[in-house]
Every structure is written in structure tokens, then in C-alpha cells.
Amino acid sequence: MFYIIDVKGLESIYGSLKETFHVISPTLKDGILLYSEDVDFNSLPFGYTQMEGPSFYQLLQSSGRYFTYLRPSNTLKYFLRSPNMKLLTVKRSNGELSFEYHINHRKLAFFDVRRCDLKALQTLDNVYLNDRFPDPYYRSLRENMFLVGVDCQTASDVCFCHCMGVYLEDSYGADIFITELDGRFLVTALSKKGVELVEKLHIKKASVEDIQKAKEKREGLLSTFKKYLDTKDLKENLYRNIEHPYWEEIGKRCLSCTNCTQVCPTCFCFDIKEVNSIELDLSERVVSWDSCFNQTFATVHKFNIRDTITSRYRQWLMHKMAYWQDQFGEFGCVGCGRCITWCPAKIDIQVETAKLREL
Ligand code: SF4
Ligand code: SF4
Structure with a gap:
């Protein structure tokens, strides 16, 4: 399902997500772009772009377009498995032990995830949601998550995702996907949740020409990569x-x-530590990066x-x-x-x- 919106439509999507989810989106912090929680639509770094190289990072203000920046410096894993996360509290009282598992049921929405990071999410899912040892802490967050993918407009000097199995049309896990056209945005609804969100906003269906333009935009991205890795054998x-x-x-x-x-x-x-109280009546299990x-x-x-x-x-x-x-x-x-x-x-x-x- 394809739809076409302007910047007001983008804001409506963001606002609609905020009604149900803790929205996480890129924002400018300490001179770099980072995913942050509980920011707002106006803090999206529209019009910025990054110059990145070995040991080099610089943000520049460009003009005219919106999603000109690249993926933030932190990643989805920061929110799915934070650097220090409490797993379990064990308490002893009157000779009885009680166990509290800290499974997080929060509903997270990521607004603006690039294709490399969707592929990375797939890679993490393969680790944490495998058939033999699925991780209930990770699974709870994943099951409640909404993902808005966004197409990059250009590659930086450090990007080489096109060699590492990230394909132009890959949108693993995304509920909706946004491709910037000229002042407008093609929205592709990819999941039931995605269609429901977009339909609720009563936005216009995209024309065949808009869909074609978005495809050409994506193909144009390929010519902006400067890095290449031959992965054959x-x-x-x-x-x-x-x-x-x-x-x-x-x-x-x-x-x-x-x-x-x-x-x-x-x-x-990761590393797992048991942290005990000095009275030995409380023990906390913490997982750390x-x-x-x-x-x-x-x-x-x-x-x-x-x-x-x-x-x-x-x-x-x-x-x-x-x-x-x-x-x-x-x-x-x-x-x-x-x-x-x-x-x-x-x-x-x-x-x-x-x-x-x-x-
Ligand atoms: S640990 Fe990683 S980031 Fe640090 S110097 Fe070595 S290669 Fe570079
Ligand atoms: S380029 Fe590869 S190894 Fe380096 S941070 Fe990205 S995914 Fe990890």
C-alpha cells in the first residue's frame, strides 16, 4: 500500500505514534546525531548532514530537503538491551525467597531507521529470538515495537552496507517505510499495524509516477557509495x-x-553479575555490555x-x-x-x- 504525504503528514504520523508508543527518533545532542527517547517532531535533525571518515565526524547544515542526515551514532540495541539492565531481583524474607523478573513491556516506536539498521535488527533477532534459547526480555520489547524505516539519500565516506547484504528494497521488520521525493514523501505501509496507522490519518494514495520516482531515488543512492568490499569467498x-x-x-x-x-x-x-546486599537478603542480577x-x-x-x-x-x-x-x-x-x-x-x-x- 503506497501513500503520499507532505511534511504535515510526517508530523501526523509522528504524533499518532506518540499516542501509543514511547517514540525514539534521531536528534542533535552534543554535536552528534543520537537516537533519543521522548523528544518531539521538531527535534528531528531535518536538513542536517554528516561528514564521516576514519576518526572523523562533522555535522553540516544542508538545505532544502529533510532526511539528508544518515543513521545516528547510537543504535537500536541501546534501547533493546541497554548497557546495564536489571534482569532479576531475589528477596529473602522470613526464610522465604521471592523472585521478580524485570521484563520490560514498554511499547517502543523507532521513527527513522535506515536499511542498515533494519538489517542489524534482523541480525540481533537471529541471536536473541532463536528457537533454542529465545530471550524473554528482548522478545517482550520486540513484540511491542513499531518501526518506521526511512531511505538514505546519500552514503557517507564510511558506509558500505551495499556490500554486506543490505539491499535497496530490504525493509526487515518495518511497519511503514518513508522515501523522500521532492518536498513530498512516499509512505509504504508494510504491516497490518502500518496500514492501520496510515489509514487512520486519511492520507492520499500514491500515484504510479510517485512509486516509480521513489524507486529511481533508491537506485540513485547506489552511485553515492565510495567504499566497496568484495565478499565473494x-x-x-x-x-x-x-x-x-x-x-x-x-x-x-x-x-x-x-x-x-x-x-x-x-x-x-554481555556479562552477567549478581549484586548482593550486605545483609544478604537482596540479590540483583544485572546484564551489562x-x-x-x-x-x-x-x-x-x-x-x-x-x-x-x-x-x-x-x-x-x-x-x-x-x-x-x-x-x-x-x-x-x-x-x-x-x-x-x-x-x-x-x-x-x-x-x-x-x-x-x-x-
Ligand atoms: S578497540 Fe576498536 S575502536 Fe578501539 S582502537 Fe581497537 S579497533 Fe579501534
Ligand atoms: S561497519 Fe560493521 S562492524 Fe562496524 S559498526 Fe557497522 S556493522 Fe559493526
Whole structure:
């Protein structure tokens, strides 16, 4: 179902979501774009654009159009599995134990999710909602979620999603999808919830010409990518070079700071801690983000199986580009480029992967 709206129509969609959901959308904070909760339509960074490169980020004001910016620097995982999340409280009273599971039933709506981040959500779903060990905390939020996808108009210098299985028409999980035309927006309703929301607003159906224009816009995006990664036989080539001395070269530059794993929309490693009260009548189980770059991440029974930075960097890249394929049949990287922008050592996963592939 295709509809056509102007900027007032966009505002109506946003307002309608606010009636039912906690809306999360990109906004300008401390000089960067971040997803934030409980902001409003006027705080969308319309007309801004980002320049991003290795260790480089700059926001510029452009003119005329609306969705000129790119994906924010934080990701959906920040809201689905926050950096520190309480899972369980156990209380002891009069010799009896009581258990409280902190499953979050909040209804979240993400307004403006780009195709790379929808693909990343699919990747996280494959981890958290698998048939064997579905995660009830994650599932509760996912089941109550509404997603508004938006097409990018241009790629930045760090984007390479077009090589990582993110296709022009991919809209995994989106309830509605918005493509900016000239001053108007094509809205594609993709789910029952999406159709209901749009129909409620009584907006105009799109013409065949509008649908065609949106398709051409999407195709035009492809010519704006500057990065490319050849993924044919990538896994096999990386395995072939797993002992190559070049890993040491990257290891010398990497600071093991964990920035890359924190901004990555698909990194999901975590640690679980039990926090007890001194009276031993209360215990809280907390899950926190962890990172394979942390020095003790791979310590098992006091023995660290990855005690060098080189081994930790290799684990990270190999997991994204090779092991993930063995586990899930897809890449663990969606080519969003965030880790390239936020690496203080200017280590570029696309450049390093391309190099390791060819050695
Ligand atoms: S590894 Fe880097 S480019 Fe790939 S999805 Fe993660 S942050 Fe994005
Ligand atoms: S690759 Fe860059 S961002 Fe990642 S841990 Fe090393 S220095 Fe930090």
C-alpha cells in the first residue's frame, strides 16, 4: 500500500505514534546525531548532514530537503538491551525467597531507521529470538515495537552496507517505510499495524509516477557509495590468512578501547553479575555490555585465551566477517561504518578486511 504525504503528514504520523508508543527518533545532542527517547517532531535533525571518515565526524547544515542526515551514532540495541539492565531481583524474607523478573513491556516506536539498521535488527533477532534459547526480555520489547524505516539519500565516506547484504528494497521488520521525493514523501505501509496507522490519518494514495520516482531515488543512492568490499569467498580467504603476520600490524595500532563494539549495531556480548546486599537478603542480577576487546573477556579459570590486542582484534573481525557466517549463515557486519568513524586509531574494518582477503 503506497501513500503520499507532505511534511504535515510526517508530523501526523509522528504524533499518532506518540499516542501509543514511547517514540525514539534521531536528534542533535552534543554535536552528534543520537537516537533519543521522548523528544518531539521538531527535534528531528531535518536538513542536517554528516561528514564521516576514519576518526572523523562533522555535522553540516544542508538545505532544502529533510532526511539528508544518515543513521545516528547510537543504535537500536541501546534501547533493546541497554548497557546495564536489571534482569532479576531475589528477596529473602522470613526464610522465604521471592523472585521478580524485570521484563520490560514498554511499547517502543523507532521513527527513522535506515536499511542498515533494519538489517542489524534482523541480525540481533537471529541471536536473541532463536528457537533454542529465545530471550524473554528482548522478545517482550520486540513484540511491542513499531518501526518506521526511512531511505538514505546519500552514503557517507564510511558506509558500505551495499556490500554486506543490505539491499535497496530490504525493509526487515518495518511497519511503514518513508522515501523522500521532492518536498513530498512516499509512505509504504508494510504491516497490518502500518496500514492501520496510515489509514487512520486519511492520507492520499500514491500515484504510479510517485512509486516509480521513489524507486529511481533508491537506485540513485547506489552511485553515492565510495567504499566497496568484495565478499565473494570472503570467509574462506580470511580463514586462509588467519595466521598471517599482518594481524600484528593492526594489533600494534589498536588501543583495545572497545569503541567499535559499543557503536556496532550487531555486537551483543554481555556479562552477567549478581549484586548482593550486605545483609544478604537482596540479590540483583544485572546484564551489562561487554566487549571482546576487554582484557579479561576471554579469561576462563584464570587463563586468558586472548591476552594480546592482536588476538582480540582478530577475534572481532573474524567473528563479524567469517565465524558469524558459520553460526548464522550471514555476516555479523551490516556495513554501517560506525566503527570506522569512532575508532580513535583510524582502523577501518572495510580496509582491513579487504587487505586480509587479498594477502
Ligand atoms: S562492524 Fe562496524 S561497519 Fe560493521 S556493522 Fe559493526 S559498526 Fe557497522
Ligand atoms: S579497533 Fe579501534 S575502536 Fe576498536 S578497540 Fe581497537 S582502537 Fe578501539
